[in-house]
Amino acid sequence: MEAVIHKQIETLFNILPRWTELKDNFHEITIFQDINWIESWWHYKSKQKKITPYIVEIKQGNNTIGIVPLYCSYKKIGSFLFRILKPIGSDLSDYLFPILSKEFSHEKQLSLAFEKILEDKSSWDFIEWVDIPEHSFFDSFLNNHLLKKSSLIERNITHNCPFLNLSRDIEEVKLKFDEKFLKDIHYKIRKLNRKGEINFTKVLTEHEIEPVMNKLFKFHCQRWEEKNTPSRFRNSEERKQAIIAAKNLFKSNLLHLTYLSHNNEIIAVHFGMSDGDKLYYYIPAFDVKFGKYSVGNILVYNLILQACREGSGIFDFLRGNENYKKQWGTFNKFNVRYVFFNHSLKSWLFKSIYFTYNSKYLKLYNQKFIKNRLLAE
Template identity: 25%
Template sequence: MSEPVLRSEIIDDPAQFDTLAPHWWKLWEQSSSATPFQSPAWLVPWWRTFAPGGLATVAVWRGGDLIGLAPLYLEHGTAGSKLLPVGISLSDYLDILCVPGTEALVAAAIAEKIRSVEWSQWVLSDLPQDAAGLAMIYPDLKAGRPSLHGACPVLAIAGDETLAGCVPSRRRRQLRRARQAAARRGRTALSSARGEPQAFLDQLIRLHDARWAGRGGGVLADVAVKRFHRHSLPLLDACGLARCWLLAIDGRTVGVYYGFHHRGRAYAYLGGFDPSYAEESPGAILIGHAIEESIREGAHEFDFLRGQEAYKYGWGAVDRWTMRRVWTRN
């Protein structure tokens, strides 16, 4: 019996990009470096919302199976066209997806197809350290040396829900004081927003806006970003990737936490709190709760994602850097 035929294609039609989803999910589940940010639940809504250039995604098939996917688009500028990853700027991790063991085949197929697209520079950013995109070689393209791109502080999880095995004692004492202060303020309740993504987003947007009022607006000040999350979160919630927690005091929601959980890793993506409850540290209470829940779910890492904000290191996180690769045409 002959081997299934290998073929590749450029997907430049958004409707075709949408219809990839069932095959994309299957590939994403097999890809060793996949995170929630490479899932169709994240990247399809991103493209629908922003579409900042011309879609130029490469799909590699073996028979009827999708074995490789490079979600890319073309950004045109005065200095030439750049080939960039779909999801750039809002996504903390990006990569090419491929079935393990097919890396060389996928790389060759992608290289063949992208030659048919007019571009002067191909940039892959936010690559995790085990990214398929870091290992791929394209002999006919001029490659720059991989460079450090962004720090994602990561807490290695050990021990139990007391956090004694992973969080510094000083932060644990601060967490206890925050919980005591919240209890003095009123009756506290932590709850999951599983199954209620739009209601959760209402609270996230309200509290994020309140937190950033007068300080430049924050990421959710952009109407398009809000619209993206309105499309993406229900999909992430439906497939069990989202972790959304609410903190209420006397029935009033004063803090929210938006994160993910996948393959033994928790990701802290976004949060917000009511500034009038700053003394009770709702953000710290929610992060502590999220770490405890991630331990209960068997996580081995709690990833604070991109950015070197001081509070992340207070929890014991250590920088892990993403990488950036750039190719130019000879």
């Protein structure tokens, strides 16, 4: 068994298996490791800023048995240019794993990969691996095999990712919902029904994707127009990327794009994913004119019922600790974040800046100064 570092993105697309093989033969895979999802991410991210691939391939003879898909980004602080390794999929993906064959020990594969990365420390100054599910095989490996052995590694719990356990018995699932909350949804559905017909529809053909996604963009922009953080879909490149991602997921049979209509007018849209076992609640949006009818909650209600009918075992709300998610009877699970430094002078310098910037004291009293003066790019 050996590990090889590649710095051409084509290598990743040549060695990364398709979804059906990934799902059956690799550890704890989610749709965020699908080749079509990663390809759309790379196309988008590489147009945004300068990044270079850093792919660690684990081989047994001539066969690829593991992939650690990283990329290198660059941050300038003063006169220093720091090189930061991150997992491919960062920012737009909720769960980020290395891709490791079930046929071989994941501990052995990961040990080999990280030995190779550490040997190549002249190529990087800092590693930031976000959105690792807590207690997953990857978190357990990093925690037990690396964190306890080195002061150059830090672990933090980050995002809550609530989930709802499902079954084919829809009435049993409904018992998990907050009773008052469910009554209100039924009341709002009756009010809408008195004014016209409500339909819940799943997109089944590729030519439907773009017009439905355009509705999502419109609603999302309207919803966030008055907020301090306007919708990212005001940007044409963001809209283009989301449509490409949706079409790529469709190719892998992973897209779960649905909408709620009233009198044949679309009033709410959800861009999500499903792998058959889980339905992922990714980006919802609704027409603000129908806000008083809680159409966002009506959409989620129909999504959960649909997931039960499709045989999904989990409805995953993904990142975010919003209160409305609790009313569906969810359980909490968390993502963790690891940061790694090495023994080089530049890495020690970045470590000093990093911990200064992230100290609780400076977060409360002086972070704005640090951000503007020390971390200006």
